[in-house]
Amino acid sequence: MTPSADFEAAAVRLRTRQRQAEQRESQYHEARVLLLIAQFTTAKSCLAGLTKLAKLDFLLRYPAMLERLLPAGQASWPEGTAPSPEERLAVESRMTRYKYGPWDQRYYSILGSLAARGLITYGDTARAEFRVTEQGASAAAALAATPEWAVVASRIKLLKKHFNKTGSALKNLIYDRLPDAVDRPWRTEI
Numbered sequence: 001m002t003p004s005a006d007f008e009a010a011a012v013r014l015r016t017r018q019r020q021a022e023q024r025e026s027q028y029h030e031a032r033v034l035l036l037i038a039q040f041t042t043a044k045s046c047l048a049g050l051t052k053l054a055k056l057d058f059l060l061r062y063p064a065m066l067e068r069l070l071p072a073g074q075a076s077w078p079e080g081t082a083p084s085p086e087e088r089l090a091v092e093s094r095m096t097r098y099k100y101g102p103w104d105q106r107y108y109s110i111l112g113s114l115a116a117r118g119l120i121t122y123g124d125t126a127r128a129e130f131r132v133t134e135q136g137a138s139a140a141a142a143l144a145a146t147p148e149w150a151v152v153a154s155r156i157k158l159l160k161k162h163f164n165k166t167g168s169a170l171k172n173l174i175y176d177r178l179p180d181a182v183d184r185p186w187r188t189e190i
Contacts, residue, residue, distance in 0.1 A: 026106075026109075026110070026113070029104075029106055029110050030110050030113055030114055031143055031149065032057070032060065032061075032152060033053070033057065033107075033110050033111070033114065034114055034119055034120070034132070034136060034139060034140050034143070035140050035143060035144060035149065035152060035153055035156055036053065036056055036057060036060065036156055036159075037053075037114075037120055037130045037131070037132050037136070037140075038132040038136060038137055038140035038141075039140075039153075039156045039157060039159075039160050040056075040160060040164070041130075041131050041132040041137070046123060046129045046130055046131035047129070047130045047131075048123070048127060048128075048129045048166075048167070049127060049128055049129070049166070049167040050107065050128045050167070051167025051168065051170070051171055052165075052166060052167035052170060053107065053128075053130065053167075054104070054107065054167075055163075055167060055170035055171055055174060056156075056159050056163065056170065057104070058174070058181075059159060059163065060152070060155055060156065060159060062181075063082075063083035063087050063088075063155065064083055064087065064088045065178055065181060066155070066158075066159070067082075067083065068177065068178060069162075069163070069173065069174075069177055069178070070158075070162060071162065076158070076162075077158070078154055078157075078158065080151065080154070081151055081154045081155050081158065111130065114136070118133055118135050118136070119132065119133060119135060119136035119139055120132055120133060120136050121133055
């Protein structure tokens with residue numbers, strides 16, 4: 001092989017690995033959001049609003065911040081769900097400070113992908129509402145039963161127990177009690 005052919009082959013391998021990593025990351029975010037929507041879907045209600053989704057997802061992704069909002073702090077965690085020492089120092093995946101607090105620009109593509117695969121549906125009202133489908137509920141239950149997702153699923157139950165509020169109420173709670181998460185310029189990482 002010539003040096004230019006070696007370079008081209010290496011570039012192709014690098015692009016392939018990068019696409020595979022992006023796909024794994026996308027699947028990870030889709031799984032987490034599916035679990036959230038599934039937990040907040042009942043026969044009579046759904047997860048109502050992008051703001052609510054973003055704020056719940058923020059608390060899920062930043063367990064140290066969630067702990068600061070829990071009624072009894074560290075003592076509120078059910079057995080086996082407390083953040084590890086590593087999680088207290090790191091963030092599962094960064095979010096961006098936007099108009100109404102933490103946000104991830106991937107929500108639109110994540111929700112679109114979940115809907116396109118028949119795992120969630122959108123509500124019929126002008127307000128953004130998300131409901132898990134029967135197929136989505138089965139997928140979420142299968143995910144929650146795996147060791148990789150069991151802690152996340154348990155944390156989502158904790159979110160539902162303590163933070164099943166409107167998106168606006170969650171936004172206000174985060175602004176009031178977690179100023180370090182929102183006292184920064186727009187479009188900067190939290």
